Amino acid sequence: MDGREYSLIEKRLKYHRVMIMAKDLYWADSYVTKLKKADEAIRLIRGGQRVFIGSVCGEPQHLVRALVENAGRLNGVEIVRMLSAESAPLSAIANKTKDASLNIRNIYLGATISESLAHNRRFITPMNMSDVPMLFKSRKMPINVALIQVSPPDDFGWMSLGVSVDVTMAAAQSADYVIAQINNKMPRVMGHSFIHVNDVDSIVEYNEDLLVIGEQPRSxxxxxxxxxxxxxxxxxxxxxxxxxxxxxxxxxxxxxxxxxxxxxxxxxxxxxxxxxxxxxxxxxxxxxxxxxxxxxxxxxxxxxxxxxxxxxxxxxxxxxxxxxxxxxxxxxxxxxxxxxxxxxxxxxxxxxxxxxxxxxxxxxxxxxxxxxxxxxxxxxxxxxxxxxxxxxxxxxxxxxxxxxxxxxxxxxxxxxxxxxxxxxxxxxxxxxxxxxxxxxxxxxxxxxxxxxxxxxxxxxxxxxxxxxxxxx
The missing domain is CATH 3.40.1080.20 (Acetyl-CoA hydrolase/transferase C-terminal domain)
Incomplete structure (x- = not known):
């Protein structure tokens, strides 16, 4: 490699470093342009798309409520989620519209003996938990929109998925469009739980209590x-x-x-x-x-x-x-x-x-x-x-x-x-x-x-x- 080729490569590397730094320096400007109300963000969902919802206690409840309110204008939208208690009546809408407005895909490996589960048995997709991220990242099940809940960004623009990293990270990384509810009550958890402001498309600021379960009675x-x-x-x-x-x-x-x-x-x-x-x-x-x-x-x-x-x-x-x-x-x-x-x-x-x-x-x-x-x-x-x-x-x-x-x-x-x-x-x-x-x-x-x-x-x-x- 001669000096001229080396100089050219060095200039290109320097350019890319500058662009990366600019991206990180101006994440706050990006944050402002991405701010939306929940209804405004949810209206970006189109008929026939597949929408992932964050898991269990990490469910973005405010976004889900907005989704339910907009269900009447949607056609053929598939909801993908780990089976969990519903904070809004998604399955009821699917049953009422005979899956025309919303269809549900609950990822769950267990039995459906009890009446509460047997009633919606057709929505079950049996899978091992360890295989779900690959399903999303390989695009064998493409996610068009991911609804997630995160902590407020730190000084460098990183937000934590908090109490629900599980399959939510893979959905957020592979989705075509990511809508993030920023909730001050979401803890900032260490590990591989972070997503950057630059990697989400719409931001909805809304504080609310996370889903909880109390002490279960022990016999x-x-x-x-x-x-x-x-x-x-x-x-x-x-x-x-x-x-x-x-x-x-x-x-x-x-x-x-x-x-x-x-x-x-x-x-x-x-x-x-x-x-x-x-x-x-x-x-x-x-x-x-x-x-x-x-x-x-x-x-x-x-x-x-x-x-x-x-x-x-x-x-x-x-x-x-x-x-x-x-x-x-x-x-x-x-x-x-x-x-x-x-x-x-x-x-x-x-x-x-x-x-x-x-x-x-x-x-x-x-x-x-x-x-x-x-x-x-x-x-x-x-x-x-x-x-x-x-x-x-x-x-x-x-x-x-x-x-x-x-x-x-x-x-x-x-x-x-x-x-x-x-x-x-x-x-x-x-x-x-x-x-x-x-x-x-x-x-x-x-x-x-x-x-x-x-x-x-x-x-x-x-x-x-x-x-x-x-x-x-």
Whole structure:
């Protein structure tokens, strides 16, 4: 390369550096030109477009309300979102207009047994959480407009997606047009949670309370399950925790553990409490040491305040947090997820509930598989042995028409209030006997008879003393 060619390249590089600096220096001017009212921004959506809405507690409620108000002029718009409680009647509009105005695509892997979910079963797109970002970024499902909620920009024009990085980051990065609601109440969360003012197209300033869930009522059954599971968790373990009351009861049962870490889809109130007491310190994770790592948060205003500018917390998108290979790099990774029902061979179905804003199910298989890759890792599936009224067993001969969320080959540890069963490496007959011994005593004879009828165990088999056992 001669001096003239080098000089030309140097001039071009200098020009690009100047342009980049100018872009960063004048983001504030760009901010002003992008300011719009919600109605004005939403009116830019055209018929036939696909619109993504930010997830769970990060939902831009003000923008969604404006979308609903404009639904009458829209035709063939598809709403894409992770399944969550609706702050505005999107599904009702879709049902009323027979999908002509709005059509809904709820990404969700779980069962739809309950009436609230079964009513809109046709809207479900079953996917693993870790695969969703690739769906958007590869343009296999192009996003035309992304509605997101962010914190106010810092001095350099960076805004945080706050409590909902998960799949929202991928949607914002791949969308043709991004409308951002800037909310002073959105915490600024560290990690890979930031989007620049220059990378959004319309800005709507509107402050409102974020969606929250309070303390869920915990039963004696949930507390006993938590005590049983706590025996499987060693000091120095890294945890993934579900959103349900039983998961949080398990977290509470870990108060006497030491040097725990967290790598989880969601960060919750009870995790915050264990962190504040030093039980969780992330020192022995073996990967991302010293950091609470998650992709979203669900809780109260106290939790969101805890997240704000906290250098000990990092949020990443779901294709990182839910990647089984990333999960497997942690020491003693223990995943704890609740099932709706489990059959006698170990097949699991799980279902979201209103108490968790219908979140927290689609990532279960990712963490189950990731824990198996971890040195000393354990995957634990747990459930109460019966429905809340005690009339039906949650351990059943077969799942019938319920979807399998975790296959029996992936299930290792199963816990109820009556004990723990390890299914790894066991035959069908051994699995059946193990599952019956942790079922509710009132249903063990019935389960044994069904298993014999279906040829899952020998007809000469009996439970003996195990039929009356209560363990521990």
């Amino acid at each position: 004696d059954v949930a507390s006993q399950i938590g005590k049983n599971i706590s025996r499987l968790i060693e000091d120095g373990s890294t945890l993934q925790v579900g959103l349900d009351a039983a998961s949080q009861a398990t977290v509470q049962a870990l108060i006497n553990k030491n040097d725990l870490g967290l790598h989880s889809q969601y960060l919750t109130q009870d995790v915050m409490h264990l962190y504040s007491k030093g039980v969780i310190n992330n020192r022995r994770k073996g990967f991302n040491d010293g950091k609470l790592v998650a992709s979203a948060a669900v809780g109260t205003e106290n939790l969101y305040e805890f997240l704000h500018d906290n250098p000990g917390i990092e949020f990443y998108p779901s294709d990182y947090v839910n990647d089984p290979f990333i999960i497997g790099r942690h020491n003693r990774m223990v995943t704890m997820n609740v099932a709706r029902r489990i059959d006698l061979t170990g097949q699991v179905t799980a279902e979201a509930s209103a108490g968790t804003l219908f979140a927290g199910i689609s990532g279960i298989p990712d963490f189950v598989r990731g824990a198996r890759r971890s040195p000393g890792g354990r995957s634990i599936i747990f459930l109460p042995s019966t429905k809340s009224d005690g009339t039906e067993s949650n351990i059943v001969p077969t799942l019938d028409n319920a979807p399998v969320v975790v296959s029996r080959g992936d299930v290792h540890w199963v816990a109820t209030e009556y004990g723990i069963a390890n299914l790894f490496g066991k035959s069908i007959q051994e699995r059946v006997m193990a599952m019956i011994t942790i079922a509710h005593p009132d249903f063990r004879d019935e389960l044994l008879s069904s298993a014999k009828e279906q040829g899952m165990i020998g007809k000469e088999r009996g439970l003996g003393e195990a039929v009356r056992a209560v363990y521990p």
